[in-house]
Amino acid sequence: MKTQTIPPEERTLLTEQLYGEEIAVSGPFQCDLCGREITASNRVMYDALRISDLPKLQATLDIPECWMLDAARCSHCETDTLDPTTNGIDEVLMSLPIHESNGVLSADTTEVTVLEYSPSADGYYPPAVNLGMLVRQGDLGLLRWSRLKWVLDHLPQAHPLVSDIQTLVDQSIEKPPEV
Numbered sequence: 001m002k003t004q005t006i007p008p009e010e011r012t013l014l015t016e017q018l019y020g021e022e023i024a025v026s027g028p029f030q031c032d033l034c035g036r037e038i039t040a041s042n043r044v045m046y047d048a049l050r051i052s053d054l055p056k057l058q059a060t061l062d063i064p065e066c067w068m069l070d071a072a073r074c075s076h077c078e079t080d081t082l083d084p085t086t087n088g089i090d091e092v093l094m095s096l097p098i099h100e101s102n103g104v105l106s107a108d109t110t111e112v113t114v115l116e117y118s119p120s121a122d123g124y125y126p127p128a129v130n131l132g133m134l135v136r137q138g139d140l141g142l143l144r145w146s147r148l149k150w151v152l153d154h155l156p157q158a159h160p161l162v163s164d165i166q167t168l169v170d171q172s173i174e175k176p177p178e179v
Contacts, residue, residue: 006117014092015109017067026103031074033150038074040098040105045073050090052120070141082116084145084176085123092117125174133164149179
């Protein structure tokens with residue numbers, strides 16, 4: 001998938017909706033992919049998402065149509081692409097500083113660098129969804145093909161999430177070739 005430059009109005013919404021978003025309380029926080037420690041003194045790569053064209057899922061889970069931080073990436077998990085992207089979900093790969101105030105770490109989007117953007121009209125048909133797993137994990141990123149690919153490529157086969165994800169991939173209407 002070829003990603004696009006984020007339109008100015010989308011960039012404004014992204015920065016406004018994510019500014020000050022709480023990341024952690026006091027001290028370092030963890031990479032959402034591998035669990036390594038990330039310190040607040042560094043710029044951090046983040047995936048952000050906005051579920052904007054999955055009406056049945058949005059109504060079922062009462063998902064707000066706004067930008068949300070999805071996954072912090074440590075230096076070991078950084079990437080240069082959002083591929084494979086998911087139709088129905090706006091996706092951004094970005095780098096931003098983390099601000100600390102009174103022990104609370106928050107996103108500082110005043111200096112965000114958008115590395116890649118994929119509008120909801122791009123990408124592959126969304127993967128099959130297991131609502132129970134989605135609610136248990138509390139991770140809307142598991143609706144994205146790139147996240148499912150990461151799970152399958154990096155977690156040990158014995159990890160319980162891997163078999164659940166593989167089942168969803170196998171049940172999906174459309175599967176990206178790289179997954």
